[in-house]
Amino acid sequence: MKYQQLNIQTQREFPNNARTQGFGWLVRAGYLTRENEILPLGGQVIERLQSLSSDPSFLTHFSLPLLSSDHETFFPISTGNVEIIHCEACKYAERRELANFKKTPFSQEAELPIEKVLTPDCPTIESLANFLNLPREKTAKALMYTRTAGAQFVFVAVRGDMQLSEAKLKKVIGEVRLATAEEISKAGAAAGYASPIGLKDALIVVDDLIPQSPNLAAGANETGYHLLNTNCGRDYSAAIIADLVEAAAGDPCPRCGCPFTTESTVSLGVKREFNFENILLALAETHHDEKGLAFPKSAAPFDVYLMHITGKESDTRTIAEEIYTALSSAGVSVLFDDRDERAGVKFNDADLIGCPLRITVGEKNLKEGMVELKPRKAEKNMLVPLADVISKIRETS
Numbered sequence: 001m002k003y004q005q006l007n008i009q010t011q012r013e014f015p016n017n018a019r020t021q022g023f024g025w026l027v028r029a030g031y032l033t034r035e036n037e038i039l040p041l042g043g044q045v046i047e048r049l050q051s052l053s054s055d056p057s058f059l060t061h062f063s064l065p066l067l068s069s070d071h072e073t074f075f076p077i078s079t080g081n082v083e084i085i086h087c088e089a090c091k092y093a094e095r096r097e098l099a100n101f102k103k104t105p106f107s108q109e110a111e112l113p114i115e116k117v118l119t120p121d122c123p124t125i126e127s128l129a130n131f132l133n134l135p136r137e138k139t140a141k142a143l144m145y146t147r148t149a150g151a152q153f154v155f156v157a158v159r160g161d162m163q164l165s166e167a168k169l170k171k172v173i174g175e176v177r178l179a180t181a182e183e184i185s186k187a188g189a190a191a192g193y194a195s196p197i198g199l200k201d202a203l204i205v206v207d208d209l210i211p212q213s214p215n216l217a218a219g220a221n222e223t224g225y226h227l228l229n230t231n232c233g234r235d236y237s238a239a240i241i242a243d244l245v246e247a248a249a250g251d252p253c254p255r256c257g258c259p260f261t262t263e264s265t266v267s268l269g270v271k272r273e274f275n276f277e278n279i280l281l282a283l284a285e286t287h288h289d290e291k292g293l294a295f296p297k298s299a300a301p302f303d304v305y306l307m308h309i310t311g312k313e314s315d316t317r318t319i320a321e322e323i324y325t326a327l328s329s330a331g332v333s334v335l336f337d338d339r340d341e342r343a344g345v346k347f348n349d350a351d352l353i354g355c356p357l358r359i360t361v362g363e364k365n366l367k368e369g370m371v372e373l374k375p376r377k378a379e380k381n382m383l384v385p386l387a388d389v390i391s392k393i394r395e396t397s
């Protein structure tokens with residue numbers, strides 16, 4: 001394709017809204033607008049990626065620092081919108097809300113008799129733990145929902161030191177919404193002082209740590225009161241026991257026990273549904289230098305950046321046109337910089353845009369029957385006889 005046909009507009013300056021290097025280079029090189037819209041050059045990369053994506057492992061060929069769960073691939077980037085849990089030791093990675101971790105149950109203790117206590121102004125786990133002088137893990141946290149399908153009231157209990165993952169809950173029982181005050185009192189619960197004991201028509205769902213944690217403090221379903229020593233199985237039964245809580249940094253990995261770290265990422269794809277715009281960003285983030293982008297061959301918008309330096313005596317442009325035609329019919333994808341710009345401008349743009357190979361047709365070399373070839377990442381260029389250009393390109397790539 002021709003440069004002017006693609007209407008490429010490179011920028012001299014980094015956009016002031018560039019929060020990452022990769023985004024900045026994509027805007028400067030004319031792949032994206034500052035508003036993150038895809039321009040024809042970016043579209044060219046995306047088309048290439050789409051054609052490769054029938055091979056589900058194609059992402060592994062671009063030297064990207066990927067993190068993967070068994071169904072999703074992530075790229076770490078500070079501006080990413082997906083927080084993941086990551087184990088550096090065994091490479092376990094998963095969206096934070098879905099990550100598993102090794103849970104540590106309490107040391108077993110005998111079940112104690114239940115006891116109702118006055119707990120004024122303790123509607124939160126923190127206030128309750130402070131008031132009773134208990135660690136948060138000796139309390140049960142109550143969360144109340146209504147199932148979207150069938151409008152069933154759902155009472156969820158997790159240990160007081162844990163955070164419920166709504167994503168995990170929805171995987172177990174389907175879509176839910178928060179229960180209304182009316183639904184809560186109809187079920188016989190009291191907001192801020194709720195427990196699963198004695199509820200009417202409620203689906204009781206508990207995290208798997210709850211049955212393993214004896215003698216938890218829980219609400220008495222009466223404002224201002226809690227129960228000490230509630231025990232799942234003895235005082236109430238749960239219809240569903242499942243892993244329902246969020247992992248956090250420092251929690252032990254389910255596979256190897258090493259502590260987790262958290263990371264900001266973007267998702268590059270779930271199973272075989274790829275996010276090509278995020279892959280373009282990941283490529284730019286990983287493959288650039290101080291002059292611009294330097295795409296790996298299979299992901300570059302074009303194999304070759306072809307340019308001519310306007311001659312004083314000879315018609316370099318016509319020769320470049322001929323090379324363009326010959327390469328194109330040989331199946332090489334070429335971006336032909338057909339502008340009558342100064343050589344320096346074109347060299348800069350070639351480096352910015354980052355095709356793997358540059359071919360320069362200049363008067364001086366042409367007199368010897370040669371053109372110049374320069375791989376984007378090489379320090380030096382080489383001279384190649386005009387007749388050998390195609391075979392040389394096959395060799396280099």
Ligand SMILES: [Zn+2]
Pocket residue numbers: 087088089090091092253254255256257258
């Ligand atoms: Zn691990």
